[in-house]
Amino acid sequence: MKILLISPERERKKEEAFLFRLGFLNLPTVAAVTPADCDVRIVDEAYEKINFEEKADLVGITAQTPVAPRAYQIAREFRRRGVPVVMGGVHASVLPDEALSHVDAVVIGEAETTWPRLLADFRHGRLQKIYRSNGWVPGDAIPSPRRELLNHRLYLPLKLLETTRGCPHRCDFCQVSRFFGNRYRTRPLREIARELDAMFGAGPVMPPWARQVLSIISKDLPYFLKRRLLYIIDNNVVSNKKFTIELLSLISGYDLLWWGHAPISIARDNKLLKLFAKSGCIAVNIGFESLSPTNLKQMKKGFNKPAQYSEAIKRIHGYGIGIMGTFIVGLDDDDAGVFQRTIDFIMENRLDWALAFIMTPYPGTESFERMERTGRILHRDWERYDSLNAVYQPLLMSAGELEHGMHRIWKEIFSVRSIFRRIMRAPRIHPLFYLPMNWGFHRLTKNW
Secondary structure, three states, rough: OOOEEOOOOOEEEEOHHHOOOOOHHHHHHHHHHHOOOOOEEEEOOOOOOOOOOOOEEEEEEEEHHHHHHHHHHHHHHHHHHOEEEEEOOHHHHHHHHHHHOOEEEEEEEEOOOOHHHHHHHHHHOOOOOEEEOOOOOOOOHHHOOOHHHHHHHOOOOOOOEEEEEEOOOOOOOOOOOHOOOOOOOOOOOOHHHHHHHHHHHHHOOOOOOHHHOOOOOOOOOHHHOOOOOOOOOOOOOOOOOOHHHHHHHHHHHOOOOEEOOOOHHHOOOOOHHHHHHHOOOOEEEEEEOOOOOHHHHHOOOOOOOHHHHHHHHHHHOOOOOEEEEEEEOOOOOOOOOOOOOHHHHHHOOOOEEEEEEEOOOOOOOOOHHHHHHHEEEEEOOOOOOOOOOEOOOOOOOOOHHHHHHHHHHHHHHHHHHHHOOOOOOOOOHHHHHHHHHHHHHHHHEEEE
16 A cells, blocks of 8 residues: 655745754654554655645645645645645644535544554445544654655755654643643653664764864764764753753763753753753754733743842853744834844844744634634734734734734844844853854844
8 A cells, every 4th residue: 555644834935934853753753653564755845846646545644734735735625635634733723624625534632543444444445524533642662763765965964863752731822732632651761762873873973083073173073973963852851850851861972962841940940951951952942932921920831930030041141052032022012122122132142043923813722712712813824924924903003013014023133143142242152053043043034
Protein backbone atom coordinates (compact mmCIF):
# COMPACT_ATOMS: atom_id res chain seq x y z
CA MET A 1 0.00 0.00 0.00
CA LYS A 2 1.35 3.42 -1.02
CA ILE A 3 0.74 6.24 1.47
CA LEU A 4 1.47 9.94 0.95
CA LEU A 5 1.85 12.04 4.08
CA ILE A 6 1.60 15.75 3.32
CA SER A 7 2.41 18.90 5.27
CA PRO A 8 0.59 21.76 3.44
CA GLU A 9 1.85 25.31 3.10
CA ARG A 10 -0.25 28.35 2.26
CA GLU A 11 0.83 31.24 0.09
CA ARG A 12 2.36 34.01 2.17
CA LYS A 13 2.83 37.69 1.61
CA LYS A 14 6.45 38.55 0.89
CA GLU A 15 6.77 40.40 4.19
CA GLU A 16 5.47 37.36 6.10
CA ALA A 17 7.67 34.71 4.47
CA PHE A 18 9.80 33.94 7.51
CA LEU A 19 9.65 30.16 7.51
CA PHE A 20 12.19 28.41 9.69
CA ARG A 21 13.59 25.62 7.54
CA LEU A 22 13.09 22.85 10.06
CA GLY A 23 12.27 19.24 9.31
CA PHE A 24 9.46 18.79 11.83
CA LEU A 25 8.85 15.41 13.42
CA ASN A 26 5.06 15.03 13.26
CA LEU A 27 4.81 13.15 9.96
CA PRO A 28 8.02 11.10 10.51
CA THR A 29 6.44 10.01 13.82
CA VAL A 30 3.25 8.95 12.04
CA ALA A 31 5.41 7.06 9.55
CA ALA A 32 7.11 5.28 12.45
CA VAL A 33 3.83 3.62 13.49
CA THR A 34 2.88 2.72 9.92
CA PRO A 35 3.13 -1.03 9.15
CA ALA A 36 6.41 -2.03 7.54
CA ASP A 37 4.72 -3.37 4.40
CA CYS A 38 3.46 0.13 3.51
CA ASP A 39 5.41 2.39 1.17
CA VAL A 40 5.42 5.82 2.83
CA ARG A 41 6.49 9.12 1.30
CA ILE A 42 6.49 12.52 3.05
CA VAL A 43 5.92 15.76 1.13
CA ASP A 44 6.62 19.13 2.76
CA GLU A 45 4.86 21.67 0.56
CA ALA A 46 6.82 24.53 2.10
CA TYR A 47 9.82 23.42 0.03
CA GLU A 48 8.59 20.94 -2.60
CA LYS A 49 5.64 20.71 -4.95
CA ILE A 50 2.86 18.19 -4.57
CA ASN A 51 2.43 15.89 -7.56
CA PHE A 52 -1.31 15.28 -7.62
CA GLU A 53 -0.83 12.63 -10.30
CA GLU A 54 1.40 10.53 -8.07
CA LYS A 55 -0.10 7.11 -7.53
CA ALA A 56 -1.20 6.57 -3.93
CA ASP A 57 -3.72 4.40 -2.15
CA LEU A 58 -4.21 6.85 0.73
CA VAL A 59 -3.24 10.43 1.54
CA GLY A 60 -2.74 11.72 5.08
CA ILE A 61 -2.63 15.47 5.73
CA THR A 62 -1.69 17.36 8.89
CA ALA A 63 -2.54 21.02 9.38
CA GLN A 64 -2.52 23.79 11.91
CA THR A 65 -5.26 26.40 11.63
CA PRO A 66 -3.64 28.88 9.16
CA VAL A 67 -2.98 26.15 6.59
CA ALA A 68 -6.31 24.34 6.99
CA PRO A 69 -7.85 25.96 3.87
CA ARG A 70 -4.86 24.81 1.81
CA ALA A 71 -5.18 21.33 3.33
CA TYR A 72 -8.79 21.23 2.16
CA GLN A 73 -7.73 22.24 -1.37
CA ILE A 74 -5.17 19.44 -1.44
CA ALA A 75 -7.76 16.96 -0.20
CA ARG A 76 -10.18 18.04 -2.90
CA GLU A 77 -7.59 17.46 -5.64
CA PHE A 78 -6.73 13.94 -4.48
CA ARG A 79 -10.35 12.95 -3.85
CA ARG A 80 -11.25 14.21 -7.33
CA ARG A 81 -8.76 11.61 -8.58
CA GLY A 82 -10.36 8.89 -6.50
CA VAL A 83 -7.75 8.85 -3.69
CA PRO A 84 -9.15 8.75 -0.12
CA VAL A 85 -7.83 11.45 2.22
CA VAL A 86 -7.55 11.48 6.00
CA MET A 87 -6.63 14.50 8.10
CA GLY A 88 -5.11 14.97 11.53
CA GLY A 89 -3.35 17.66 13.50
CA VAL A 90 -4.56 20.44 15.74
CA HIS A 91 -7.16 22.06 13.48
CA ALA A 92 -8.93 18.85 12.50
CA SER A 93 -8.87 17.75 16.13
CA VAL A 94 -10.69 20.84 17.39
CA LEU A 95 -13.04 21.17 14.39
CA PRO A 96 -13.58 17.59 13.19
CA ASP A 97 -16.98 18.28 11.64
CA GLU A 98 -15.55 21.05 9.48
CA ALA A 99 -12.67 18.81 8.39
CA LEU A 100 -15.03 15.94 7.58
CA SER A 101 -16.77 18.10 5.00
CA HIS A 102 -13.50 18.00 3.04
CA VAL A 103 -11.90 14.60 3.83
CA ASP A 104 -12.87 10.98 4.29
CA ALA A 105 -11.73 10.53 7.88
CA VAL A 106 -10.34 12.56 10.78
CA VAL A 107 -7.80 11.55 13.41
CA ILE A 108 -8.44 13.45 16.65
CA GLY A 109 -5.47 13.93 18.96
CA GLU A 110 -2.25 11.95 19.01
CA ALA A 111 -1.97 9.42 16.19
CA GLU A 112 0.33 6.74 17.61
CA THR A 113 -2.51 4.40 18.56
CA THR A 114 -5.22 5.52 16.15
CA TRP A 115 -3.24 5.59 12.89
CA PRO A 116 -2.47 1.83 12.84
CA ARG A 117 -6.15 1.13 13.59
CA LEU A 118 -7.22 3.44 10.77
CA LEU A 119 -4.91 1.67 8.33
CA ALA A 120 -6.22 -1.73 9.37
CA ASP A 121 -9.79 -0.55 8.79
CA PHE A 122 -8.83 0.95 5.44
CA ARG A 123 -7.29 -2.33 4.25
CA HIS A 124 -10.53 -4.12 5.08
CA GLY A 125 -12.77 -1.52 3.44
CA ARG A 126 -14.34 -0.26 6.65
CA LEU A 127 -12.80 3.20 7.08
CA GLN A 128 -14.61 5.12 9.83
CA LYS A 129 -15.25 8.88 9.87
CA ILE A 130 -13.65 9.59 13.26
CA TYR A 131 -10.64 8.04 14.98
CA ARG A 132 -10.13 9.26 18.51
CA SER A 133 -7.34 8.11 20.81
CA ASN A 134 -8.32 6.59 24.15
CA GLY A 135 -6.26 8.69 26.56
CA TRP A 136 -2.78 10.11 26.01
CA VAL A 137 0.09 8.12 24.55
CA PRO A 138 2.49 7.04 27.33
CA GLY A 139 6.00 8.39 27.05
CA ASP A 140 7.49 4.95 26.48
CA ALA A 141 5.10 4.41 23.54
CA ILE A 142 6.28 7.50 21.63
CA PRO A 143 8.33 6.05 18.75
CA SER A 144 11.54 7.29 17.20
CA PRO A 145 10.60 9.30 14.09
CA ARG A 146 11.58 8.04 10.66
CA ARG A 147 13.83 11.00 9.89
CA GLU A 148 15.21 9.27 6.81
CA LEU A 149 11.93 10.02 5.01
CA LEU A 150 12.65 13.76 5.10
CA ASN A 151 14.65 15.40 2.34
CA HIS A 152 17.39 16.83 4.55
CA ARG A 153 18.73 19.03 1.76
CA LEU A 154 15.64 21.19 2.21
CA TYR A 155 16.31 22.07 5.84
CA LEU A 156 18.80 23.77 8.10
CA PRO A 157 21.65 21.52 9.30
CA LEU A 158 19.89 21.04 12.59
CA LYS A 159 18.57 17.96 14.35
CA LEU A 160 15.24 17.95 16.18
CA LEU A 161 14.47 15.81 19.23
CA GLU A 162 11.32 15.21 21.27
CA THR A 163 11.95 14.12 24.86
CA THR A 164 8.59 14.91 26.52
CA ARG A 165 4.98 15.65 25.67
CA GLY A 166 2.19 17.59 27.28
CA CYS A 167 2.08 20.79 29.25
CA PRO A 168 0.82 21.13 32.83
CA HIS A 169 -0.27 24.73 32.26
CA ARG A 170 -3.63 25.76 30.84
CA CYS A 171 -2.89 29.07 29.12
CA ASP A 172 -6.14 30.28 27.58
CA PHE A 173 -4.61 31.12 24.18
CA CYS A 174 -2.79 27.82 23.63
CA GLN A 175 -3.96 24.85 21.56
CA VAL A 176 -1.11 22.63 22.79
CA SER A 177 -2.71 21.48 26.02
CA ARG A 178 -5.94 20.70 24.17
CA PHE A 179 -4.03 18.53 21.69
CA PHE A 180 -1.32 16.95 23.86
CA GLY A 181 -3.00 17.18 27.25
CA ASN A 182 -1.99 18.57 30.62
CA ARG A 183 -0.22 15.46 31.83
CA TYR A 184 3.53 15.66 31.43
CA ARG A 185 4.99 12.51 29.85
CA THR A 186 8.69 11.69 29.57
CA ARG A 187 10.32 9.36 27.10
CA PRO A 188 12.77 6.67 28.33
CA LEU A 189 16.31 7.99 28.42
CA ARG A 190 17.57 4.86 26.67
CA GLU A 191 15.35 5.68 23.67
CA ILE A 192 16.57 9.28 23.66
CA ALA A 193 20.17 8.06 23.82
CA ARG A 194 19.54 5.76 20.87
CA GLU A 195 18.28 8.70 18.81
CA LEU A 196 21.24 10.87 19.82
CA ASP A 197 23.62 8.07 18.87
CA ALA A 198 22.01 7.82 15.45
CA MET A 199 22.08 11.58 14.89
CA PHE A 200 25.47 12.51 16.32
CA GLY A 201 27.41 9.50 17.52
CA ALA A 202 29.48 9.68 20.69
CA GLY A 203 32.77 11.41 21.31
CA PRO A 204 34.15 14.97 20.89
CA VAL A 205 33.21 17.26 18.05
CA MET A 206 36.80 17.26 16.71
CA PRO A 207 40.41 16.83 17.94
CA PRO A 208 41.41 19.31 20.67
CA TRP A 209 44.01 21.05 18.49
CA ALA A 210 41.47 21.69 15.72
CA ARG A 211 38.89 22.96 18.19
CA GLN A 212 41.48 25.31 19.70
CA VAL A 213 42.41 26.76 16.32
CA LEU A 214 38.82 27.32 15.23
CA SER A 215 37.87 28.72 18.62
CA ILE A 216 40.13 31.69 17.92
CA ILE A 217 37.36 32.83 15.59
CA SER A 218 34.46 31.56 17.69
CA LYS A 219 34.09 28.86 20.33
CA ASP A 220 30.89 27.77 18.58
CA LEU A 221 32.41 27.42 15.10
CA PRO A 222 33.48 23.74 15.47
CA TYR A 223 29.88 22.77 16.24
CA PHE A 224 28.51 24.65 13.25
CA LEU A 225 31.08 23.13 10.90
CA LYS A 226 30.37 19.62 12.17
CA ARG A 227 26.61 20.27 12.32
CA ARG A 228 26.34 19.20 15.94
CA LEU A 229 23.31 21.37 16.63
CA LEU A 230 20.18 20.13 18.40
CA TYR A 231 16.75 21.68 18.92
CA ILE A 232 14.67 20.04 21.67
CA ILE A 233 11.11 20.70 20.55
CA ASP A 234 9.40 20.03 23.91
CA ASN A 235 7.02 22.71 25.12
CA ASN A 236 8.96 22.91 28.37
CA VAL A 237 12.23 21.08 29.01
CA VAL A 238 12.05 21.57 32.80
CA SER A 239 8.55 20.54 33.84
CA ASN A 240 9.98 17.45 35.52
CA LYS A 241 13.18 18.52 37.27
CA LYS A 242 14.44 15.00 38.01
CA PHE A 243 14.03 14.00 34.37
CA THR A 244 15.61 17.28 33.20
CA ILE A 245 18.72 16.67 35.30
CA GLU A 246 19.06 13.16 33.88
CA LEU A 247 18.48 14.43 30.35
CA LEU A 248 21.10 17.18 30.69
CA SER A 249 23.60 14.66 32.02
CA LEU A 250 22.92 12.48 28.99
CA ILE A 251 23.29 15.34 26.51
CA SER A 252 26.56 16.42 28.13
CA GLY A 253 28.19 13.27 26.76
CA TYR A 254 27.56 14.17 23.13
CA ASP A 255 29.59 17.38 22.79
CA LEU A 256 26.96 19.42 20.97
CA LEU A 257 25.12 22.72 21.17
CA TRP A 258 21.38 22.74 21.81
CA TRP A 259 18.43 24.93 22.63
CA GLY A 260 14.84 24.49 23.72
CA HIS A 261 11.87 26.03 25.48
CA ALA A 262 11.85 26.85 29.18
CA PRO A 263 10.02 29.17 31.58
CA ILE A 264 11.65 32.25 33.06
CA SER A 265 11.56 30.50 36.45
CA ILE A 266 14.71 28.51 35.58
CA ALA A 267 16.64 31.64 36.57
CA ARG A 268 15.89 30.86 40.23
CA ASP A 269 17.81 27.56 40.13
CA ASN A 270 21.56 28.11 39.85
CA LYS A 271 22.31 24.39 40.02
CA LEU A 272 20.03 23.77 37.05
CA LEU A 273 21.51 26.68 35.08
CA LYS A 274 24.99 25.23 35.63
CA LEU A 275 23.80 21.94 34.17
CA PHE A 276 22.24 23.76 31.21
CA ALA A 277 25.53 25.51 30.48
CA LYS A 278 27.64 22.38 30.96
CA SER A 279 25.44 20.38 28.59
CA GLY A 280 25.98 22.86 25.76
CA CYS A 281 22.78 24.92 26.01
CA ILE A 282 23.20 27.87 23.68
CA ALA A 283 19.72 29.36 24.15
CA VAL A 284 16.40 29.07 25.91
CA ASN A 285 13.21 30.19 24.23
CA ILE A 286 11.14 31.93 26.90
CA GLY A 287 7.53 32.96 26.51
CA PHE A 288 7.47 36.24 28.41
CA GLU A 289 4.11 36.88 26.74
CA SER A 290 3.37 40.22 28.41
CA LEU A 291 4.76 42.90 30.69
CA SER A 292 1.30 43.33 32.24
CA PRO A 293 0.39 41.24 35.33
CA THR A 294 -3.28 41.78 34.44
CA ASN A 295 -2.79 40.21 31.03
CA LEU A 296 -0.80 37.31 32.46
CA LYS A 297 -3.47 36.58 35.04
CA GLN A 298 -6.22 36.57 32.44
CA MET A 299 -4.33 34.17 30.16
CA LYS A 300 -3.70 31.88 33.18
CA LYS A 301 0.02 32.53 33.14
CA GLY A 302 0.12 34.51 36.36
CA PHE A 303 3.19 32.56 37.48
CA ASN A 304 5.18 34.88 35.17
CA LYS A 305 6.24 37.92 37.20
CA PRO A 306 7.23 40.89 35.00
CA ALA A 307 8.87 42.69 37.93
CA GLN A 308 11.38 39.82 38.07
CA TYR A 309 12.07 39.53 34.35
CA SER A 310 15.15 41.74 34.16
CA GLU A 311 16.97 40.10 37.08
CA ALA A 312 16.13 36.66 35.70
CA ILE A 313 17.54 37.59 32.30
CA LYS A 314 20.81 38.72 33.91
CA ARG A 315 21.10 35.41 35.75
CA ILE A 316 20.57 33.34 32.60
CA HIS A 317 22.93 35.50 30.57
CA GLY A 318 25.48 35.14 33.35
CA TYR A 319 25.82 31.45 32.48
CA GLY A 320 26.51 32.22 28.83
CA ILE A 321 23.02 31.15 27.77
CA GLY A 322 21.21 33.31 25.25
CA ILE A 323 17.51 34.15 25.40
CA MET A 324 15.03 33.95 22.56
CA GLY A 325 12.00 35.84 23.87
CA THR A 326 8.43 35.82 22.58
CA PHE A 327 5.72 38.34 23.39
CA ILE A 328 2.01 38.65 22.65
CA VAL A 329 0.46 42.04 21.88
CA GLY A 330 -3.19 43.00 21.61
CA LEU A 331 -4.25 41.53 24.93
CA ASP A 332 -7.08 43.17 26.84
CA ASP A 333 -4.80 45.30 29.03
CA ASP A 334 -2.71 46.50 26.06
CA ASP A 335 -3.12 50.07 24.91
CA ALA A 336 -1.20 51.67 22.04
CA GLY A 337 1.81 52.16 24.33
CA VAL A 338 2.45 48.41 24.54
CA PHE A 339 4.59 48.47 21.40
CA GLN A 340 7.13 50.97 22.71
CA ARG A 341 7.18 49.27 26.11
CA THR A 342 7.97 45.96 24.45
CA ILE A 343 10.72 47.49 22.31
CA ASP A 344 12.27 49.21 25.32
CA PHE A 345 12.23 46.00 27.35
CA ILE A 346 13.90 43.97 24.61
CA MET A 347 16.58 46.60 24.07
CA GLU A 348 17.27 47.34 27.74
CA ASN A 349 17.62 43.66 28.57
CA ARG A 350 19.51 42.83 25.36
CA LEU A 351 17.44 39.83 24.44
CA ASP A 352 19.43 37.90 21.89
CA TRP A 353 16.44 37.40 19.62
CA ALA A 354 12.81 38.32 20.13
CA LEU A 355 9.49 38.31 18.34
CA ALA A 356 6.13 39.82 19.20
CA PHE A 357 2.99 38.20 17.84
CA ILE A 358 -0.61 39.34 17.75
CA MET A 359 -2.79 37.43 20.20
CA THR A 360 -4.71 34.91 18.12
CA PRO A 361 -7.83 33.24 19.51
CA TYR A 362 -7.37 29.85 17.87
CA PRO A 363 -10.48 27.67 17.60
CA GLY A 364 -10.76 25.27 20.49
CA THR A 365 -9.12 27.62 22.99
CA GLU A 366 -10.70 29.48 25.89
CA SER A 367 -9.73 32.80 24.33
CA PHE A 368 -11.73 31.97 21.18
CA GLU A 369 -14.77 30.91 23.18
CA ARG A 370 -14.60 34.05 25.33
CA MET A 371 -14.28 36.40 22.37
CA GLU A 372 -16.97 34.63 20.40
CA ARG A 373 -19.40 35.01 23.32
CA THR A 374 -18.73 38.74 23.44
CA GLY A 375 -18.93 39.24 19.66
CA ARG A 376 -15.30 40.24 19.21
CA ILE A 377 -14.34 37.63 16.59
CA LEU A 378 -14.12 39.53 13.29
CA HIS A 379 -14.16 36.56 10.89
CA ARG A 380 -13.23 32.91 10.43
CA ASP A 381 -10.78 33.28 7.59
CA TRP A 382 -8.45 30.64 9.01
CA GLU A 383 -5.51 31.67 6.84
CA ARG A 384 -5.32 34.91 8.80
CA TYR A 385 -5.24 33.08 12.16
CA ASP A 386 -1.44 33.17 11.99
CA SER A 387 -0.45 35.56 14.83
CA LEU A 388 0.41 38.22 12.24
CA ASN A 389 -3.12 39.50 11.60
CA ALA A 390 -5.76 40.86 13.96
CA VAL A 391 -8.76 38.54 13.68
CA TYR A 392 -10.64 39.97 16.66
CA GLN A 393 -11.48 43.41 18.01
CA PRO A 394 -8.93 44.56 20.62
CA LEU A 395 -10.33 46.46 23.59
CA LEU A 396 -7.99 49.45 23.73
CA MET A 397 -7.01 50.05 20.09
CA SER A 398 -8.19 49.32 16.58
CA ALA A 399 -7.28 46.15 14.69
CA GLY A 400 -5.27 48.28 12.25
CA GLU A 401 -3.29 49.90 15.08
CA LEU A 402 -2.51 46.45 16.45
CA GLU A 403 -1.15 45.15 13.15
CA HIS A 404 0.86 48.31 12.53
CA GLY A 405 2.28 48.21 16.07
CA MET A 406 3.43 44.62 15.76
CA HIS A 407 5.21 45.46 12.51
CA ARG A 408 6.86 48.39 14.23
CA ILE A 409 8.26 46.13 16.95
CA TRP A 410 9.75 43.78 14.37
CA LYS A 411 11.23 46.61 12.31
CA GLU A 412 12.88 48.31 15.29
CA ILE A 413 14.15 45.13 16.95
CA PHE A 414 15.73 43.89 13.73
CA SER A 415 17.22 47.22 12.71
CA VAL A 416 21.00 47.33 12.21
CA ARG A 417 21.36 49.56 15.29
CA SER A 418 19.38 47.14 17.46
CA ILE A 419 21.26 44.06 16.22
CA PHE A 420 24.60 45.71 16.93
CA ARG A 421 23.58 46.82 20.44
CA ARG A 422 22.08 43.47 21.44
CA ILE A 423 24.40 40.99 19.69
CA MET A 424 27.77 42.54 18.87
CA ARG A 425 28.51 44.71 21.90
CA ALA A 426 30.42 43.07 24.73
CA PRO A 427 29.69 40.93 26.60
CA ARG A 428 28.71 38.88 23.55
CA ILE A 429 26.73 35.63 23.87
CA HIS A 430 27.06 33.21 20.95
CA PRO A 431 27.12 35.86 18.17
CA LEU A 432 27.74 33.17 15.52
CA PHE A 433 24.33 31.74 16.37
CA TYR A 434 22.32 34.92 16.92
CA LEU A 435 23.72 37.25 14.26
CA PRO A 436 22.41 35.23 11.26
CA MET A 437 19.04 34.76 12.98
CA ASN A 438 18.63 38.48 13.56
CA TRP A 439 20.00 39.44 10.16
CA GLY A 440 17.54 37.19 8.38
CA PHE A 441 14.66 39.06 10.00
CA HIS A 442 16.34 42.38 9.23
CA ARG A 443 16.28 41.50 5.54
CA LEU A 444 12.63 40.52 5.84
CA THR A 445 11.53 43.75 7.53
CA LYS A 446 13.78 46.41 5.99
CA ASN A 447 11.22 47.27 3.31
CA TRP A 448 8.17 47.32 5.56
